[in-house]
Amino acid sequence: MKSKIVIGTRGSKLALWQAEWIKSELEKTHGGIEVSLQIIKTTGDKILDVPLAQVGGKGLFVKEIEEAMLRNEIDIAVHSMKDVPTEFPEGLHLAVITKREDPRDAFITRKENGSWKIAKFQDLPEGAVIGTSSLRRSSQLLNLRPDLKIEQLRGNVDTRLRKLDEGMYDAIILATAGVKRLGWADRITEMMSPDVSLPAIGQGAVGIECRVDDSEVYDAIAPLNHHETEVCVRAERAFLRKLEGGCQVPIAAHAVLKDGKVIIEGLVGDVEGKKIIRGSREGDEKDNRSLGTSLAEELLDRGAKEILDEVYDQGK
Numbered sequence: 451m452k453s454k455i456v457i458g459t460r461g462s463k464l465a466l467w468q469a470e471w472i473k474s475e476l477e478k479t480h481g482g483i484e485v486s487l488q489i490i491k492t493t494g495d496k497i498l499d500v501p502l503a504q505v506g507g508k509g510l511f512v513k514e515i516e517e518a519m520l521r522n523e524i525d526i527a528v529h530s531m532k533d534v535p536t537e538f539p540e541g542l543h544l545a546v547i548t549k550r551e552d553p554r555d556a557f558i559t560r561k562e563n564g565s566w567k568i569a570k571f572q573d574l575p576e577g578a579v580i581g582t583s584s585l586r587r588s589s590q591l592l593n594l595r596p597d598l599k600i601e602q603l604r605g606n607v608d609t610r611l612r613k614l615d616e617g618m619y620d621a622i623i624l625a626t627a628g629v630k631r632l633g634w635a636d637r638i639t640e641m642m643s644p645d646v647s648l649p650a651i652g653q654g655a656v657g658i659e660c661r662v663d664d665s666e667v668y669d670a671i672a673p674l675n676h677h678e679t680e681v682c683v684r685a686e687r688a689f690l691r692k693l694e695g696g697c698q699v700p701i702a703a704h705a706v707l708k709d710g711k712v713i714i715e716g717l718v719g720d721v722e723g724k725k726i727i728r729g730s731r732e733g734d735e736k737d738n739r740s741l742g743t744s745l746a747e748e749l750l751d752r753g754a755k756e757i758l759d760e761v762y763d764q765g766k
Contacts, residue, residue: 451480451666452483452525452667452670454483454485454486455484455485455525455526455670456486456487456488456523456524456525457472457485457486457524457526457528458488458490458519458523458527458528459487459489459515459528460489460492460511460515461491462606463607463608464607464632465528467631467632468529468656469528470487471631472526472528472548472658473486473487476674479674488518488523488524490524491514492511492513492515512533512534512535512659515527515529516538516539516542516659519660519661520541520542520661525664526545526658526671527659529656529657530628530652531651531652531653531654531655531656531657532625532653534652534657534659538659541661541662542660542661544658544659545658545660545671545675546657546658546671546672546675547652547656547657547658547676547679547680547684548655548657548674549655549676549678550627550654550655550676550682550683551627551630551631551655553627553653553654553704554626554641554642554643554644554647554649555587555623555624555625555647555649556623556624556626556629556640556641556642557570557623557638557639557641558621558622558624558629558638559620559621566639568620569639569640570640571591571621571646574595576597577597579601579618579619580598580600580601580621580623581601581610581618581622581623582600582602582603583602583604584623586648586650586702586719587647588600588700588721588723589720589722590647590648590702590723591623591646591647592723592724593719593724594646594723603622607624607628607629607632607634608632610624611637623642623647625653626638626641627653627654644704644715648702648703648704648716648717648728649702649703649704650702651683651686651687651689651690651702652683652686652687655679658671658674678707681707681712681735681738682706682707682714684738685712685739685741685742686703686704686714686716687742688738688740688741688742688743688746689703689716689746690746692742692743692746693718693750693754694758698761699757699758699761700717700718700719700721700723701717701718701719702717703717703742704716705738705742711732711733711734711735712733712734712735712738712741713730713732714730714731714732714738714745715729715730716728716729717729717749718758720760721761725757727749727752727753727754728749729745729748729749731744731745731748
């Protein structure tokens with residue numbers, strides 16, 4: 451087995467936390483292994499003044515890292531699963547999906563005199579300003595509350611919290627997993643029910659990508675795979691693959707594994723939140739991918755195809 455492994459990672463605090471965590475897990479699992487980090491700036495990191503949906507394309511946060519792996523400059527890439535496209539360059543594959551953190555979205559407001567200014571999503575006043583860069587989140591929130599004003603919110607977790615505290619927003623929505631991993635759990639006002647905000651595909655899970663033909667590296671990272679998370683995330687990704695979705699479209703899915711059964715819920719919405727097509731599927735865990743695919747097919751038949759066509763036509 452390989453004695454030295456180089457991890458390719460983005461340079462954000464969250465990406466570095468994830469890469470350091472994988473490094474420590476590898477060192478715990480294999481005594482004497484030498485693991486180092488190489489920071490790689492991606493397209494998504496360079497474009498901070500434009501909404502991701504306008505940039506378009508898939509793999510904004512992975513492309514440069516994958517190119518480094520194909521040049522053998524790094525051995526593995528550590529990604530937030532929600533950033534990973536469903537298709538991989540020839541020679542690379544998603545080898546490991548680690549145990550998932552809480553996949554829900556976090557509703558975050560300011561504290562005044564020791565208590566939350568707005569205690570929960572339902573308490574938002576008319577016309578409240580919400581910060582999020584996610585079309586998935588804004589579509590679902592506008593569907594429930596068309597009066598809300600959605601404002602773009604980019605930057606790392608610290609930056610987003612600072613903008614909230616400066617009064618730029620009444621509330622912001624972030625992924626619970628990232629908030630927790632960076633030690634900001636006490637800032638979470640409310641965990642949002644998937645009925646209100648269905649999570650992004652793969653949210654809360656960390657994936658490890660490597661070269662297909664590198665069996666030594668695969669043997670080293672394989673023990674970090676978490677079966678339950680892998681079953682669920684691969685079902686979600688099959689749903690996304692069938693829809694051919696990118697970040698320009700409000701698409702969400704979340705799967706759970708219970709007593710050998712996978713239950714997956716998914717949705718497609720329009721950008722304004724006026725129309726949301728939602729459904730669910732349940733079946734054996736061995737059929738996880740086909741469950742995701744069949745759910746996507748059902749939603750396409752029920753009107754999701756028209757939504758997707760309209761969004762992609764507007765983006766041309």
